[in-house]
Amino acid sequence: MNIFKLSVKNLFYRPLSSLLSLLLLALGVSMISLLMLINSVVQDQMNNNLKGIDMVVGAKGSPLQLILSSVYHVDSPTGNISLMEARSIEKNPMVGNSVPLLYGDNYEGFRIVGTNKKFIELYNLSIENGSFWDNEFEVVVGKKIATKLNLKVGDTFVTSHGLRETGEAHTDTPFTVVGITNFSNSVADQLILTSAESVWGVHGDHTHDDEEHGHDDDKEITAMLIKFNSPMNVIKFPRYINENTNLQSAVPSYEISRLFKLFGFGIETINLLAYLIIIVSGISIFITLFNSMKERKYDMALIRTLGGSRLQLSSMLVYEALVLTISGFILGIILSRLGLAFISSLMESSFNYSLNSYGILNNEFWLLAISIFIGLIACLIPSIQVYKMDISKTLSNE
Amino acid sequence: MIKTESLKFSYDGKKYFNFPDINLDSGENLLIIGNSGIGKTTLLHLLAGILKPGSGSISISGLDISKFSDTELDKFRGDNIGIVFQKPHFISSLTINENLKLAQYLSPSKISGDAKKILESLNIKDKYQQKPNQLSEGEKQRASIALALINYPSLILADEPTSSLDDFNCNNVIKLLKKQAKDHKAQLIVITHDARLKKHFKNNLNL
Numbered sequence: 001m002n003i004f005k006l007s008v009k010n011l012f013y014r015p016l017s018s019l020l021s022l023l024l025l026a027l028g029v030s031m032i033s034l035l036m037l038i039n040s041v042v043q044d045q046m047n048n049n050l051k052g053i054d055m056v057v058g059a060k061g062s063p064l065q066l067i068l069s070s071v072y073h074v075d076s077p078t079g080n081i082s083l084m085e086a087r088s089i090e091k092n093p094m095v096g097n098s099v100p101l102l103y104g105d106n107y108e109g110f111r112i113v114g115t116n117k118k119f120i121e122l123y124n125l126s127i128e129n130g131s132f133w134d135n136e137f138e139v140v141v142g143k144k145i146a147t148k149l150n151l152k153v154g155d156t157f158v159t160s161h162g163l164r165e166t167g168e169a170h171t172d173t174p175f176t177v178v179g180i181t182n183f184s185n186s187v188a189d190q191l192i193l194t195s196a197e198s199v200w201g202v203h204g205d206h207t208h209d210d211e212e213h214g215h216d217d218d219k220e221i222t223a224m225l226i227k228f229n230s231p232m233n234v235i236k237f238p239r240y241i242n243e244n245t246n247l248q249s250a251v252p253s254y255e256i257s258r259l260f261k262l263f264g265f266g267i268e269t270i271n272l273l274a275y276l277i278i279i280v281s282g283i284s285i286f287i288t289l290f291n292s293m294k295e296r297k298y299d300m301a302l303i304r305t306l307g308g309s310r311l312q313l314s315s316m317l318v319y320e321a322l323v324l325t326i327s328g329f330i331l332g333i334i335l336s337r338l339g340l341a342f343i344s345s346l347m348e349s350s351f352n353y354s355l356n357s358y359g360i361l362n363n364e365f366w367l368l369a370i371s372i373f374i375g376l377i378a379c380l381i382p383s384i385q386v387y388k389m390d391i392s393k394t395l396s397n398e
Numbered sequence: 399m400i401k402t403e404s405l406k407f408s409y410d411g412k413k414y415f416n417f418p419d420i421n422l423d424s425g426e427n428l429l430i431i432g433n434s435g436i437g438k439t440t441l442l443h444l445l446a447g448i449l450k451p452g453s454g455s456i457s458i459s460g461l462d463i464s465k466f467s468d469t470e471l472d473k474f475r476g477d478n479i480g481i482v483f484q485k486p487h488f489i490s491s492l493t494i495n496e497n498l499k500l501a502q503y504l505s506p507s508k509i510s511g512d513a514k515k516i517l518e519s520l521n522i523k524d525k526y527q528q529k530p531n532q533l534s535e536g537e538k539q540r541a542s543i544a545l546a547l548i549n550y551p552s553l554i555l556a557d558e559p560t561s562s563l564d565d566f567n568c569n570n571v572i573k574l575l576k577k578q579a580k581d582h583k584a585q586l587i588v589i590t591h592d593a594r595l596k597k598h599f600k601n602n603l604n605l
Contacts, residue, residue, distance in 0.1 A: 001496055001502070001503045002503050006491075009492055299489045304475075305446065305481050306500070306505065307477065307501075307549075309469055310468065312504070395443070395483070396439045
């Protein structure tokens with residue numbers, strides 16, 4: 001038996017009020033930590049997927065939609081643009097690198113993207129098994145999809161039209177899996193990649209027995225990802241496209257910061273609320289300790305008569321507060337991970353996106369420090385009172 | 399050996415309690431008897447080192463505890479003094495055994511007794527794992543005696559241990575206290591207004 005054990009026993013002796021303080025703190029901590037987690041995961045994912053993309057060109061519409069559909073592959077595309085126009089932009093001297101994207105089909109809800117080998121360079125993809133595509137109707141499957149749908153090299157599948165599973169099936173043009181990529185922690189993990197020609201092929205322009213080139217007049221692509229030669233061009237070129245062509249250009253970093261600003265207000269409010277809950281939990285710990293002091297004054301006087309010092313008595317209350325706050329913090333951290341897993345599973349089913357990051361963030365150490373601070377503040381007055389307690393008076397009041 | 403000299407105490411600086419000198423050789427017990435409001439509990443607290451005297455000296459086993467600091471008093475009390483309260487007190491969140499273990503912890507320098515043996519000698523060995531509020535009043539009183547004895551104190555102070563008991567139980571408790579004090583080689587000082595106890599003590603002190 002020692003003072004720390006005594007504190008723990010005391011907490012268990014008042015299970016309901018201890019539980020209330022514990023749950024309040026855990027709730028506050030889990031809300032803040034969940035927000036921090038989502039923020040860090042989303043920003044990580046968003047930034048990781050933005051690497052090497054200065055601008056996106058696509059059909060007119062919402063610029064945010066264009067970014068979401070062609071960089072993050074979550075929204076529907078704004079429409080198609082003609083390959084001719086895309087080629088003319090590609091030739092512009094300000095453009096350093098360009099990657100075409102062509103949508104049309106999906107397999108089990110996963111998007112099939114027609115593109116070229118530059119896509120592979122852009123996302124720095126490598127092959128775990130098999131090879132990249134060489135011919136039409138050969139696909140490379142993202143690691144996450146391969147695991148989820150249990151696809152292996154050599155498997156064939158039939159795609160359905162559109163971006164949802166319910167589309168009409170293209171039974172006459174099956175695709176063959178020729179490769180599976182390594183995990184890249186980018187959006188490419190949840191995409192099925194193939195050549196642009198394959199997508200055109202599925203949708204009926206089977207004309208490649210004539211000429212392969214010079215037949216691009218009526219061909220379309222969905223969007224083009226562009227990297228500039230010089231970062232300065234990001235100021236001039238997008239405006240040039242929006243004003244002088246039928247196309248729309250959008251700058252991902254700008255659109256994403258706009259998106260975060262839109263969310264920002266809500267996130268701030270929840271954050272504030274969570275800090276408020278933590279403070280309320282501190283007050284609850286204070287009230288619990290303060291009330292228990294009245295109930296326990298004889299217990300405390302007894303500890304002194306048995307030889308316990310003032311300091312030992314005060315430290316008993318400090319331990320009680322700290323055990324509550326630290327275990328509340330740990331519970332909160334566990335809850336936030338469960339919350340993240342839940343949100344991740346929701347996102348996975350609706351967007352094929354998952355958020356996996358269960359490590360401890362640096363900011364969470366701050367949260368721990370705040371929790372401990374709240375606990376210390378809560379037990380400050382009770383422990384000072386106990387320190388100054390007149391045991392003679394307490395004992396003669398029996 | 400317990401000795402007090404011209405002990406004075408005041409709560410408010412106006413009304414002073416003057417206590418008669420006590421001179422008790424080792425192995426002797428003492429009954430301090432007096433009516434309510436005369437300073438019985440105050441004297442017990444002075445002897446226990448819970449209160450510090452306004453003037454005068456208290457010497458227990460040759461040490462003048464009136465000169466001790468608060469921390470020294472806490473330590474001295476834990477090591478040398480066992481108190482049996484009128485109403486038994488325990489740490490309510492701990493079992494009887496854990497209460498005894500805590501008493502041992504709070505007085506680490508002292509070689510203390512075996513909790514089970516003490517409870518056995520008080521006939522409440524089977525209450526070992528129970529919480530204080532599960533015990534009957536009589537069992538609580540015996541358990542509180544165990545708590546006072548666990549660290550082999552040289553002095554046992556009992557504050558009105560019999561005032562709420564009938565004659566039969568009064569006899570039992572005082573005999574038990576005397577026997578336990580003897581077995582543990584401790585001196586017993588009982589402070590009470592209960593005149594029934596006079597016949598049990600050679601040394602009486604009227605306040």
